[in-house]
Amino acid sequence: MLAFIIRRMMQSAGVLLAVTLIAFVMFRFVGDPVNQMVGIDTPQAEVAKIRESLGLNDPVIVQYGRFVWKALHFEFGISYQFRQPVTKLLAERMPATLELAFTAAGFALVVGILMGVYSALRRDSVVAKVFEAVSLVGVSLPTFLIGILLIYLFAVILGWLPSNGRGQVVRIGSWWTTGFLTSSGLRSLILPAITLGLFQMTLIMRLVRAEMLEVLRTDYIKFARARGLTARAINFGHALKNTLIPVITIAGLQLGSIIAFAIITETVFNWPGMGILFLQAVQNVDIPIMAAYLVMIGLIFVVINLVVDLLYGLVDPRLRMTMRR
Template sequence: MLSFILKRVGQSILVLLITGLVAFSMFTFVGDPIDNMLGQERTMEDVERLREQLGLDQPFVVQYYRFLEQAVQGNFGVSYRQGRPVAEILLERAPATLELAAVSGVLAIAFGIALGVFTAIRRNGIAANVIMSASLIGVSLPTFLIGILLIYLFSVELGWLPSFGRGETVDLGGWTTGFLTVSGLKALILPSITLGLYQMTLIMRLVRSEMLEVLRQDYVRFAKARGLSDRVINFRHALKNTMVPVITVIGLQLGSIIAFAIITETVFQWPGVGLLFINAIQFVDIPVMAAYLMLISVMFVGINLLVDILYAFIDPRLRVAA
């Protein structure tokens, strides 16, 4: 088991080194940072001096090493546009995105699994068929359109929920949270539905098909022959067996909830890292883009490492094999 985890950690580090390389090469290949930093009025001496000062005259490998060294310590440099350290800006923005992602992730998993099990058990029921058809909409409508439709319905027409922003937030020692105020919670509803809808339908359809497969297995039949009730069979025996493939997908999807919050954040003007990234692209604010890229890849890799370890928790056969 330990060697299995070590192997996975090793692979994760390799992935991070490669994304780090991509992030770093943006500095070198997307425009010249010196051009960005010094204005129109500059002398060749200024350029040379700054190049030396920033270590840009060093070989590529040395520069990459320094970049990694700084990145590990949380130092991603200074934003071209705002003139503040990138780490500081990210820390300020991260709570908004993480809270949004957490709420929509929980919604997607809870409703996805519950509806998946329901539609599998009542395979031929009317409600199950309606849900299955409706889920097609969730998969096929683009996120921004869902967001706009929700805003139109609940903010413009009904006026129940705010159409943009986080509402009032409370600062808890550097972490600004929207969970503690009514307006903060209300502001979370529409964006988190928009963000989680696609993942929810995906999880639901996956749980359903896995569940149908498991319900055909001999051990389910044998459980029936032992006289166990349907509830125990469905939720204890069958559901656990569907979890291995479902967790794989949930892992990947949670990563993409954070990564692709960009669109939702744009539609709802949500002050998170996604919106920050979009603005950074508009102004070619490369330190911010690089840091964002690193942040997302760390999250992806971390979540998937967790998923691999969870497998062994669920399936005892993997524990012995590993």
């Protein structure tokens, strides 16, 4: 088991190395960073000095090594726009994005599984048909449209929930801020979380439904019925657990996407997260931020994949065997 984890972590390191290479290449080839930093009237000598101080005259391989070394220490340089360390900028905005993403993922997972199980068990009921229709809408409507519709309905017409921002936040520790502890923070979270999670929710619902229908046809479910187990034990004990492997796979990948692609939702709801920071960075060719964002998302995906692999073993004893080898 430990050998498996170590082997997987080494693979992850390889993946991250590739990601840093791409991020670094972006540095090198998307415009000249010095031009972004200096004005038109900066003297040539000054430009050369900045170039030297940034280490841009060193061989490429040395620059890459330095980039990786700094990345290992979570240093991604100074943002061109804000003249502040990129790490500090990201850290300030990370809590907002992560809280939104995990709330959305939790919502998608819980509601998606419940709806999926229900529509598999009561396949012909009206409610199941409604779920099916809703899921079709969720899969096909673009996120920004759903966000705008929700704002229009719940913020503009009904006035129940705030339409933008994060509400009041509480500081925990040196840099984490949370909206979970205030009522305005929680209220602000509802609409963006639903918007961000709706697509994943419908995806999970459809997946659970399909897998569940498959599992309910198997011999061990028939045998469980023949043993007189209660419907609850069969449906939620045996059947649901057997649908979990694909659900974990998809949910894991989707959690990565939720974090990485919260950009649209954050824009719609003016949510002060990393997404907006990234958009601004793209507009202003703020490469340090873009590179750091890329590396960070790579890291998140790699960690999630590792967790997913470990969860497989937790769910399925047969996979535990392959891990031991």
